[in-house]
Amino acid sequence: MNVQAIDHVNLRIPEDRIDDAIEFYSVILGFEMENRVLFESGEKSFFSFRLTDTSVVHVRPVDNFKQPNGHSYDHVALLVSESVKDVKRQLINAGVEIERELEPLGATGVAPAVYVKDPFGYLIEIKETN
Template identity: 55%
Template sequence: MKARHIDHVNLRIPEDGVDDAREFYRDRLGFGIEDARFKAGEKPFLDVRLSATAVIHLWPTAEFEPPTATNYDHVAVVVEESVEAIETELDAAGVDVEETLESPLGATGEAGAVYVRDPFGYRIELKERV
């Protein structure tokens, strides 16, 4: 089997967290939200569009439990901006930076990364392109 890339990641969110998800992922981080089929009741999740080939599926559920250190660490998203530009954008958007690392190892090599938490407790790594 020859894998090409990760297509999507599924994350559960609180049933009443859809507006918070849109505000964080779209308005603060600048990712696209694809939710027409969700709004129409045609599928049970909405998508955060990361790139042409990758999305995060957000599944609203009444059974949501915040992630813990024992069952989740982070999702890493490669972005075009430098660490400095990422930090500047996050500051302007009012997003708290949890941690910045100079060169964590990833699938394509070492590059700087900034870590933030979404409204539901998920840790998101915003990683410079190698």
């Protein structure tokens, strides 16, 4: 097996908080939304946010949403080309609370990172590329 990258991540959200997902992932983080028309027409049970040419976050609204906890989910890590300092400024200006700042070891080595929670409790690591 020769894995090149993560293709996608699936996240569940409360079905009545779609606008919160769009605000956070599209407006604040700047990811392009995909499959909205297919979702709204009922052809797909999820919509997506494009992270890169080869990776997306699928968001599936459900009526029985349970907020993630330390036993069911830890975090997803996103590599960014800009400095964590710039990312932090952008997040703070958007009113997003920084949960913590570290220099964690990941697949690409050690680099500065900030951790934030999306509106549904999912922890997201935003890590500078080395």
